[in-house]
Amino acid sequence: MIHLSPTQFCSWSRPAYINTSLKFLAILTFVWVFSPTARGAEYTHDAIAKRYETVALSKSEVESAKMQGECLVGLKELNFKRTEKFDAVAEWTNYRTISLLEQFAPCQVLIMMEVAQRKLRN
Numbered sequence: 001m002i003h004l005s006p007t008q009f010c011s012w013s014r015p016a017y018i019n020t021s022l023k024f025l026a027i028l029t030f031v032w033v034f035s036p037t038a039r040g041a042e043y044t045h046d047a048i049a050k051r052y053e054t055v056a057l058s059k060s061e062v063e064s065a066k067m068q069g070e071c072l073v074g075l076k077e078l079n080f081k082r083t084e085k086f087d088a089v090a091e092w093t094n095y096r097t098i099s100l101l102e103q104f105a106p107c108q109v110l111i112m113m114e115v116a117q118r119k120l121r122n
Contacts (some may be wrong), residue, residue, distance in 0.1 A: 071107035078113055087122045 079094035
């Protein structure tokens with residue numbers, strides 16, 4: 001009977017192109033993970049505005065957009081308060097919010113929905 005050691009039994013090694021491919025894949029992964037451009041860090045509003053300075057939003061337009069964004073958060077908070085039971089008023093205002101956002105700015109809709117909820121609850 002012939003006895004083979006593990007090194008003799010499995011004496012083949014990977015072909016060189018597999019080792020090269022694995023090294024290339026490891027380098028590519030490292031570059032992707034640690035590259036800000038690949039991760040999307042260059043696609044913030046500030047970065048884009050720097051690249052397109054001639055057509056960038058003015059400071060007042062940026063402030064207005066930030067305010068509208070905060071009003072969207074306000075709408076979400078207004079309509080999705082954590083409750084233990086079904087809230088028909090919040091459900092109704094949430095349903096109306098969607099259609100109103102097609103016609104009005106978020107801050108206008110927030111004001112409308114705040115008034116509507118207050119009136120419907122009293």
